[in-house]
Amino acid sequence: MPTHGASTKSDERRRAVVAAAIDCFARKGFYGTTTDEIAEAVGISQPYLYRLYSKKQALFAAAVDHVSVDMTGTLAVQPAGIGFSREPLIERAVCRSYATQVDAVRQPLDNDAEVRRWFGAGMLDNVVAVLGLAELDEPWARTLSDR
Numbered sequence: 001m002p003t004h005g006a007s008t009k010s011d012e013r014r015r016a017v018v019a020a021a022i023d024c025f026a027r028k029g030f031y032g033t034t035t036d037e038i039a040e041a042v043g044i045s046q047p048y049l050y051r052l053y054s055k056k057q058a059l060f061a062a063a064v065d066h067v068s069v070d071m072t073g074t075l076a077v078q079p080a081g082i083g084f085s086r087e088p089l090i091e092r093a094v095c096r097s098y099a100t101q102v103d104a105v106r107q108p109l110d111n112d113a114e115v116r117r118w119f120g121a122g123m124l125d126n127v128v129a130v131l132g133l134a135e136l137d138e139p140w141a142r143t144l145s146d147r
Contacts, residue, residue, distance in 0.1 A: 014052050014062075016042045018133055021063045 020041035024033040035056050039049040039098060055057040102115060109115050124144065133141040 010052065013044065013048075015040070015058065017044070017049060017052055018062050018066050021059050022067060025060060025063055030056075035059070 017038060021033075021038050024038050024041060028037075035049055036046050038059070039046045042049075048061075053062065101119075105118055106112075106115055109118060122124075128145045131141075131143040134147070136145075
């Protein structure tokens with residue numbers, strides 16, 4: 001029996017499966033990724049993957065939870081002197097995309113403050129719509145959906 005705080009083999013496998021799932025889902029999305037691909041990436045059988053996670057949706061939910069914890073930790077604690085890693089090629093592509101979008105809305109809005117509000121509200125509206133937050137009766141959902 002493992003000592004308190006010790007990791008069991010299945011816990012280690014679960015972590016490896018979630019890490020592989022995050023990579024696979026990031027590249028191909030939920031519907032484009034098969035559980036066989038994830039199992040192969042970890043070096044386990046598909047039946048063993050299903051013993052760890054009863055269905056693909058449960059594995060995806062575990063991946064979302066893992067990424068959420070990482071994101072929250074990164075946002076909450078940024079050690080002094082350590083910056084975020086930079087990817088200049090990707091940054092330039094994203095900047096070009098935003099430049100095009102800003103140019104498209106700047107003309108009709110004709111006000112930089114309105115352009116910033118438009119982008120902020122639009123991104124928040126996407127989150128509210130995709131997650132169905134208008135129908136969710138939770139304090140955090142009410143905050144985001146302005147209810």
